[in-house]
Structure formats: C-alpha cells, structure tokens
Amino acid sequence: MIWIRRFAVAFLGLVFALGLAADWVAPAPYARQFRAEPNAPPSREFPLGLDGLGRDRFSRLLQGTRISLLLAPAAALIAISVALLIGGSAGFLGGWWDHAAMRVTDLFLSLPWLFLFLTARAMLPLNVAPSASIVITFAMMGLLGWASSARVIRSAVPELLSSEFALYARACGCAEPRIWRRHLLPHLRVLLTAQFWILIPVFILGEASLGLLGLGVAEPLPSWGNLIRELESVPALAEYWVLAPVLLLAAVMICFQLVKTGRGVQTF
Amino acid sequence: MNGAPDAAKPSLSGRVARHAVSLLLTLLLGGFFGALLLRFGPGFDVDERDLDMRYSAQSREAIHRERAGDRNIFSFYVRYIERAAQGDFGVSRSLAVPVSELIATRAGVTTRLIGLGLAFGWTLGLGFAVASVRWRKPAVIVFSETFCGVALSLPAAVVALLVFLTAGPVSLVIGIAIFPRVFRFARDLFEKALDRPQVLAASARGVAERWIFLRYVVRPAWAPLIALAGVSVSIAFGAAIPVEVICDLPGLGQLAWKAALARDLPVLVSLTLIVTAITLAANAVADVALEAART
Numbered sequence: 057m058i059w060i061r062r063f064a065v066a067f068l069g070l071v072f073a074l075g076l077a078a079d080w081v082a083p084a085p086y087a088r089q090f091r092a093e094p095n096a097p098p099s100r101e102f103p104l105g106l107d108g109l110g111r112d113r114f115s116r117l118l119q120g121t122r123i124s125l126l127l128a129p130a131a132a133l134i135a136i137s138v139a140l141l142i143g144g145s146a147g148f149l150g151g152w153w154d155h156a157a158m159r160v161t162d163l164f165l166s167l168p169w170l171f172l173f174l175t176a177r178a179m180l181p182l183n184v185a186p187s188a189s190i191v192i193t194f195a196m197m198g199l200l201g202w203a204s205s206a207r208v209i210r211s212a213v214p215e216l217l218s219s220e221f222a223l224y225a226r227a228c229g230c231a232e233p234r235i236w237r238r239h240l241l242p243h244l245r246v247l248l249t250a251q252f253w254i255l256i257p258v259f260i261l262g263e264a265s266l267g268l269l270g271l272g273v274a275e276p277l278p279s280w281g282n283l284i285r286e287l288e289s290v291p292a293l294a295e296y297w298v299l300a301p302v303l304l305l306a307a308v309m310i311c312f313q314l315v316k317t318g319r320g321v322q323t324f
Numbered sequence: 325m326n327g328a329p330d331a332a333k334p335s336l337s338g339r340v341a342r343h344a345v346s347l348l349l350t351l352l353l354g355g356f357f358g359a360l361l362l363r364f365g366p367g368f369d370v371d372e373r374d375l376d377m378r379y380s381a382q383s384r385e386a387i388h389r390e391r392a393g394d395r396n397i398f399s400f401y402v403r404y405i406e407r408a409a410q411g412d413f414g415v416s417r418s419l420a421v422p423v424s425e426l427i428a429t430r431a432g433v434t435t436r437l438i439g440l441g442l443a444f445g446w447t448l449g450l451g452f453a454v455a456s457v458r459w460r461k462p463a464v465i466v467f468s469e470t471f472c473g474v475a476l477s478l479p480a481a482v483v484a485l486l487v488f489l490t491a492g493p494v495s496l497v498i499g500i501a502i503f504p505r506v507f508r509f510a511r512d513l514f515e516k517a518l519d520r521p522q523v524l525a526a527s528a529r530g531v532a533e534r535w536i537f538l539r540y541v542v543r544p545a546w547a548p549l550i551a552l553a554g555v556s557v558s559i560a561f562g563a564a565i566p567v568e569v570i571c572d573l574p575g576l577g578q579l580a581w582k583a584a585l586a587r588d589l590p591v592l593v594s595l596t597l598i599v600t601a602i603t604l605a606a607n608a609v610a611d612v613a614l615e616a617a618r619t
Binding site for chain 1: 346349350357473474477478479480482486489561566569580581584595596599600604607
C-alpha cells in the first residue's frame, strides 16, 4: 500500500503548492465581481462557475485553500507549544502543579471542542476586518486545542526523566535545563511531530465547522468553511459543482489520514 | 511491577466517591472559566437599552446598577452558583425567558438526537468491526475502511448540510461522527484479541469459530469499549451543534449557537456547565464501569 501513501503525499504537496501559488494560478482576484452573470454555471472562463455575488468560485477555492491549509499548521504549532509548556511542566514538576494542570486538561478534553470554539469565538469581536478574523480563528484554535497533546506529553516526560540516559546525565552533573535541551527535547521531538500531524487535520475541520456556522474567517476572504457555507443557499444538489470545496476538503483529509497511518500515528 | 496489595485498592464505593469529587471540582472550574471568558469578552458592559431613548435617565441608571454586580467575576460567579443550586439559571438577555425554561424545553430534542445518533453509530461501528475481523472478506474491509475514512474526513457540519439537502434523517449525522471512532477502536481490539494464544489453543481443541469469537475476542473487549462509550457522548454533543443549527432543530446546540451570536451570558454559562456535567458524568460512569469490569 506504499504507493497509495506516496500518492497521498504527492496530492497534498500539489494542493499545498496550488494554495501557495494561488495569486498566480487563480484566473481572477477572489473578491472581483462579474456582476453581469451571477450564479453562472461552469464555463471555460470560470471552471466552477460564479457564486451569487458573481465571484469566480475556482479563484476563491484556490485562495481559500491557501488560508485553510497554511494556517492550520500555524495553529497546530501554537497548540503544540502550549501543550509542551503545560504537559512538560506538569510531568517535570509533578505535585500540585501536575494535579492542577491535568484537571484543566481534563476540563478541556471533556468539553466538546466545537462547543468550546463556539463559546470562545463568540466572546471575541465578531465584526472585525477579514484579515483579523483569520488570526482570531486560527490563534483561538491553537490556544484551545492543546489538551490532548498535553496529556500525551505529560505521560512521556516522567518516563524520559527516569530513563537511564537522563540519570546518567544527572550523575555527570548536568543541570536540568541542559538535560531538557540536549536529552529530553530531542527524544520528545518524535512525539511532538506526531502530535503536530494529528492536529493539522483537526484544525482544518475545525475551521470548516466554524466557517459553516458563520463564526470563522470573515467574508469576502475565502476559506474552506465559508466556501462550503454556500451550500446552504443552493436549491437541493442540482448545482453539483458547488460541492467542489467539500470534495477537496474530503480528499485532503483522506490524504492526511493515509500519511498519518503510514507514519504509525494513532488518531484515537 | 506494582507491589501494592489488593487490600490497599479503594473499594467500588470509594472509587465512585473519588469520581464524584473530581467531577464536582472540574465542574466548578469549568463554570468559572466559562464565566471568566464571558465576563472579559468584549461587549459585556454594553446594553442596547442604553441607546433606547424611551428609557428615562433613572431607568438607565437602574439598568447600570443591575449590571454592576456582574462586573466582579468572583461575585458574579458565586451569585450564579448559589442561584443555580436552587435551579435558577437567570434570564436570557437576548430571549427574555428564564434559562432553565429554555433548557427544559430544548433538552428533549438534543437528548433524542444524541440517543438515536449514538445507537446508530455504535451499531454501525461494532457491526463493521465484527464483519471485517470475523469474515476478513476484502470487499468488507475495503468498504468499511473507505466509509470510515470518508466519515473521518468530513466535519459534522458538512455531513449535516449534505443530509439536510438530501432530506435524510438528522440522527444519521451523529451516527456518522461516532461510527469511525467505534469501528477503528473495536476492530483494533478484536484483532489484538485474535492474536492471543488462547484463541490458537481453542482452535486447536476444535472449538467452534463463533464461540471462540464471542468468548475470546468480543468478551475481553467490552471493558475498553465501555471507556469509549463515555468519550462518544462528548463527540455526539459536539456534532449536535452544527446538526441543530443547519437542520433548524430547536435543541441545546442551536441554543448555544444563538446565545453565542447574541453574547447571552446567562445562557452560555449555564450551557457550559450542563455540557461539562454531562460529558464528565458519562466519562466517570464509563471509568467506574471499566474498573468494575476489570476487578
């Protein structure tokens, strides 16, 4: 099955590349309106047709891909950093801090994540500039999505601290910061990388859900979430080409799963 | 490895009490975080009645006094907990209806939706897991893996939208959100159990395959599956929000969404507490059942 994984990696690379090159590849700017023909069906000029405001769906899909795919890793990086800080310190310090940190982690894990995002997003300004809405959406996901990774890191740190190489380093007079920097962090890197790969699709799905509920990236900026939202105003599924963002999202997520399975990462 | 004697282990009632205390503490902490978030969110001090010229200066002053008590997060939270203990969750600011009344009228819809969805998702997940491990037919394995992959790849909101557009049953969405987790977890458990030496020994003794599967594969998997049941309640609750919003079902998820858009403080804090309580209680029951099953 290695060829399927290679195909998944290649597909993800292609989609990432298209997202990065959206400014050059997209036939029209994402906000440009062709007011003479709103809701136009697909044509040679507009491969996915025009939306209700006369904007080119294909161009918006490319720009939305860039926003959704490039900012999800950024959010994952924030989440991993917070998880390392909380989980690592809980595992290292132990005692009351460990109990308190794990209680907060339990709380974050027990709340349905969409409920958490919904509540937090609603507390932040809703009427903000589109670019600010991107930062708010992904920073919020990064700051709220650390709990599962923190738990994994928390359970790994005491094991590493009591491992033979850490004991040897301590016996040789190594200071704790040096042990962390030179011995623990390199061993944690594999774990952190795995958690990073797990979180990226979670945040892509999170943005799509928030966008569908009208709480994600603000118009006119496109993202997969607010592009999929267009389905709400479509009469049945007669205009099947509006399903393109859903199909792309599903394809990318399946590829992420295939890559994760290949790396031996368990998602549940 | 662990040399602690069995007598030192807490009894079942002790474990239940420990879970209850843990649940209460986490609940109080959750409520406090919810209140904190809402209290310091922008727009907390804004009241649209301030802009209504029909209110006199004295009325506006009274409105300000009414809100002044909410400014201190600790006093707001303590007063809230005191009232909540008496069943009074305050009045919704956006809908002008008591929160307990709103929750009572909407809880049934969400309970029914989640109940049906959980039943559907578990039946489907366990069914596919048993079929793919028991019969090992390539068609079954490929179909269940593909279905599982697609279900994991689409957010519940998108599935809800597709189900809504095709006029399908809405509880299907919750079931599709639950199915892949149950399927993969159960299948991995069953496959691990099949590799155990007891299975090989039973096969060598000529025990019927169906009996081997029930006795040595399904039975030991029950305890971990119970733990998963607690987690699946939380997943179902999360999936219920977009389902209720998109399919216009008057449940707690839709209420949370409307309250979030209107920044309705009493409703959001109450819902935060209720959702936390339900998911924590489900997890605690699953943990106790798991410990009981293991002992």
